[in-house]
Amino acid sequence: MIIQKCEIQMEDLTNYIEKNLANQTKIVDGLFQHKNEIKKIVKLLIKARNNGKIIYTMGNGGSSSTASHFSSDLLKTAIIKKEKRFKSISLTDNFSVISAWSNDDSYDKIFSEQIENFVTKGDIVICFSGSGKSKNIVNALQIAKKKGATCIGITGMTGGMVKKICDVTILIDSNDMLTIESIHLMLCHCFISIIRNMGKPLFDYK
Secondary structure, three states, X not given: OHXXXXXXXXXXXXXXXXXXXXXXHHHHHHHHHHHHHHHHHHHHHHHHHHOOOEEEEEXXXXXXXXXXXXXXXXXXXXXXOOOOOOEEEEOOOOHHHHHHHHHHOOHHHOOHHHHHHHOOXXXXXXXXXXXXXXXXXXXXXXXXXXXXXXXXXXXXXXXXHHHHHOOEEEEEOOXXXXXXXXHHHHHHHHHHHHHHOOOOEOOOOO
């Protein structure tokens, strides 16, 4: 009976794996409809680089690590020989500032107050948000817009307020947070790969 039960469980596991991978593939295929948005975002990033503007990134939870990862890639992986370098700051990385605002005021202000400190006209603010509804993300985008920044939203589900506020948005057609976050990171690497292909990268990783 135990052996039979294990066989059934393994069969269920195999079915789930196949279903999960098929769903991931379907979502990736759906990105082709966002080719124009991808082009727009890459052009905005290049414009910011060439004009010496700063690209800010932000997100919560898993999206926080994506924001930090993308900022890191802009600062190193996207370096092109004989071109200016990107300037980027991840608003998720200064834990002391984040905890100070959370403790003394509100978690809803952890990004917006940093934007008040840093952002100037012509900068770019990129948010990664699975739902597009997080208050601290929405607050930050609203202030960024007032300060003359271009806002880019990488989101999922319905897109929430992020979709309404941002100048350019890519919305992942899924309600599964794990899938959304996976595709967000894939998009980041897509942006970086395109930029690297526009010149001779400083690092070839071979």
